[in-house]
Amino acid sequence: MSRLRGPIGRCRRVTTATSPTLVGELALHHLDAAYNLGRWLLGNEHDAADAVHDAFVRATRAADTYAGGSARAWWLAIVRNCCLARLQSRKREMRHVSLDGTTGDDDGPARSALERLLPHSEADDVEELLDQAQRRARIARALDALPPEFREALILREIEAFSYREIADVLQIPIGTVMSRLARARALLHKTLGGNAASEVTHGL
Template identity: 40%
Template sequence: MAVPTPEERFREVILPHLNSAFNLACWLTRNRPDAQDLVQEAMLRAFRFFAGFRGGDGRVWLLCIVRNTFYTGCRADGARPKTEFDEALHSVDGGDAQPDRVHESPEALLMHKDCDRIVHAALAALPLEFREVVVLRDLEELSYKEIAAIVDIPIGTVMSRLGRGRKLLAQRLGAEGA
């Protein structure tokens, strides 16, 4: 059996996680063009340093690179992370009805879309340190251990930030409903 080339291994181990990388980049940058640039830069770094990848979870490794690339770019630019919310970027259905909702009435579809918009706006309004942990856990469904590796913090801090982030999110959603 032939040994796969580094390029084949990269395609096999890293490329399946491109959507997760883009999702995290969207939540970090808060706009699609910057997220695309961030993922492109992160993928170049991942490919360049793939020889140093010693196995393990390719998804965690790639998301760590995306996050580090984001923060490195912010420091280099002297920029602060953007605070505007791009509704189209964070729309769950991209503006179209989700397949499981096609038989609902237009009123029900509108209510679901409005709910999604409110939740995503509240999530986008969270401070970055909480938002990234909530996104990695609740949207990307990563374990505490994986998040700790990506964010480079202890597991206890992950749990603390997640709890505080969820509490802030609930408060924001409660304020929206009031």
């Protein structure tokens, strides 16, 4: 887990000003991206919501630390730091429980996947719903099994469609490291899911 932590920065004052109101708008605009990252890092809805809330308060107060570049990357970097802080305190509180594995939802992935799916789906075919829920549970398990530093890079790239530069800014790592983490993450996931991932999808390249 320690590999996840970004460098603790030198404290240098950046004398720029962005109004908290604008930061609030920016953060709300990218709230789903923030929540999604938090959810995948922390493993449950409750912690994700709390971490995003912390991040929002911090971002509006630290509005003057934004100094150009991708604004959503700046915001997600703050969200991520709040998630990591939460993981750390969780670790302190529950020293005996493994953090990377099974501390997430008690319901088991299949049921929570089904719950996530049901209210949103327009499909009315129960068979299809179950099938989809199983596929989702399988993907969720495979993603959760990834080392967190690979998982977060992959989520930002594949789900949020961040550029390499934006991912580098969020994770505070060089672009070269982004590339190698993405490559490892994709290779691991491909291996976990076997050839099934490819065969389930019709593609026209």
